[in-house]
Each structure stands twice: as C-alpha cells, then as structure tokens.
Amino acid sequence: MESVALAALVHAQPEGFNEASWLGQVLVQRWSRYVPAGVDSPVGSLRAWVVGGVQDNETLVQARPVVRDPRADFVADMLRAPTQTTLAAYAGQPGTPGGSDSSAGLPPSLTMVRFQRWIGVRAESSLLPAGQAGEVEALRAELRAALPEFLIRSGGLVGDRELVVLSFLAALHAAGELGKAYATPATIRKALAALDDRLGRPAAFNLMVSDGRSVGVIHRGGRLMSLAPPPPPRPARAISQPHQRPSASLLLFDPHAPPGPADTDHPDVPEGVFTVHVRQPGVHERD
DSSP: OOBOEEEEEEESOTTOOOOHHHHHHHHHHHOTTOOOTTOOOOTTOEEEEEEEEEETTEEEEEEEEEEOOTTOOHHHHHHSSOOSEEEEEEEEEOOOTTOOGGGGOOOOOOOOEEETTEEEEESBSSSSOGGGHHHHHHHHHHHHHHSOHHHHTTTOOSSHHHHHHHHHHHHHHHTTOSSSSSOOHHHHHHHHHHHHHHTTOOSSEEEEEEOSSEEEEEEESSEEEEEOOOOOOOOTTOOOOTTOOOSEEEEEEETTSOOOOTTSSSOBOOSEEEEEETTEEEEEEOO
16 A cells, blocks of 8 residues: 655744745655655655645645656745645655666655545555555445545545545534535544554554645654754744744654654654644543
C-alpha cells in the first residue's frame, strides 16, 4: 500500500503565511524523502505533490504529478495563495545513483478532492492494509453505494484516496452540515470518527480535510508531528506574554519515519481524530 507524506498549515494571518525559510528548514528535518528546490538529488529520483487551500468560497488546488526540474519549489507552491488553511501531499520516489530516469519508476498519483468549500487528501492508496486485500472490493462497493448522487457527479471519484474523502463528505451531509457555510468542529470530528469506524479502524489511516477555517485529521500509523514557527521578535520595551498561544501550526505526517521518543522537544501527535481551528492553531480539539 503506497503512502505519501501529508502536511496541514493552519494560521491566523488572513494575509498569508510568510515564514518560508522556517517551513523549508522543517521539511528538510522532518520529511524523510523531501528534496528542497535547487538541491541535487540522486539520478532518477522523482518528486510529486499536490497543494490545496480554501479562500473565501473558492478552493485553490495545484498539482504537479511528476517533477523533474530541480528548480521546482514545493514551499513556494504551498505558500502561493494567502489561505489560512493549506493541505498538501508529497511523494518522493528515490532514484539510484548512476542510474537513469527509468530506474526510479513514477511517483504515486496524487489528487486532492474538492467539493464546494471542502478539500481533502489521504496518505494511503488502499482502503485497507495489504493483509486484508480480499475485503477491499466489498468495502469499496459499500462506500460507493452509500455516496449521494451529487457527490458522485462532482467528478472527484477516481480511486480509493478520493473515495475516502467523499465518504467523509457523505457523513457530513448525513449530519446536515455539508451545505452550511461552516460545519462545527465537533460535527467534523463526529463525521471523521464515523468514517473511521466504517472502515474498521485500519492500522494505517491518515486523512486531512479542511473547509478553510477548520482542519480535521484522522491519524493512525506513521509519524505525525505538530510544530509552531518561532515567535516574531518583540520590541525591546514590549511586555512579555508567556501564555500567548502560537498564531500558526504545521502538521507533518511522514509514513516512512518511525515514531519518535516521547521526551523530545516535538513529541508525536497521539493517534486518533482531532480538529484544528484558525483561531487557535496550536490547539487540537478531541472528543
């Protein structure tokens, strides 16, 4: 089962997030297969990514299915639109030193579902782990049959990654909040938990969805970290605010990284379902 890295950037600045150097540094440190722009990588290595955000009532998505140009900049794509919530999926296909472009194959197909003001992306390519392959077709048919016709007509149903996101939207529709301007974070968590239960709580399940104000996450398997950028320098005479909450948060999921030790400065995010809101980017709400 192919899995890709995921990122969610949530911040309180309507004008956009401008900590590009910090973001690039964190990606190099925390994503095992990330290759920054302008850095030589092994011959035959390929990259791919998709980035999406929500601005007012409009979804903005940019996909790069195969990236061969070393100058292509993932960070620039991620920060291009001044959206307060940005989701991304990144795949790095390692090459073979001294090999050719054909030695690395192709990165997995990455798409981001968007419907009305919602976007969503899943890390895993299959509904269930490989050991449960015999159950996949039946589960796939069950999920497709449960989708409302308007979601099927939306054109976002391509593969299992998309099917999972649309199934979340179907659960939100059943709760009566898909058509609202903004769903409540509690309802988002309830719809995610219902989807998780319907899939049988697979051992590897990492999903991120957003409506522009809230980001909903299911995390199980792999490593998910939550990081905050350094606070801006304050004037010399400014009064210290030790309890001030961070104005931005970056969630990074790496399927290839083992869980980190609990006593680090950046402990792993616990598995489960949670939401993050732009008003409090550093707070993970759970039920």
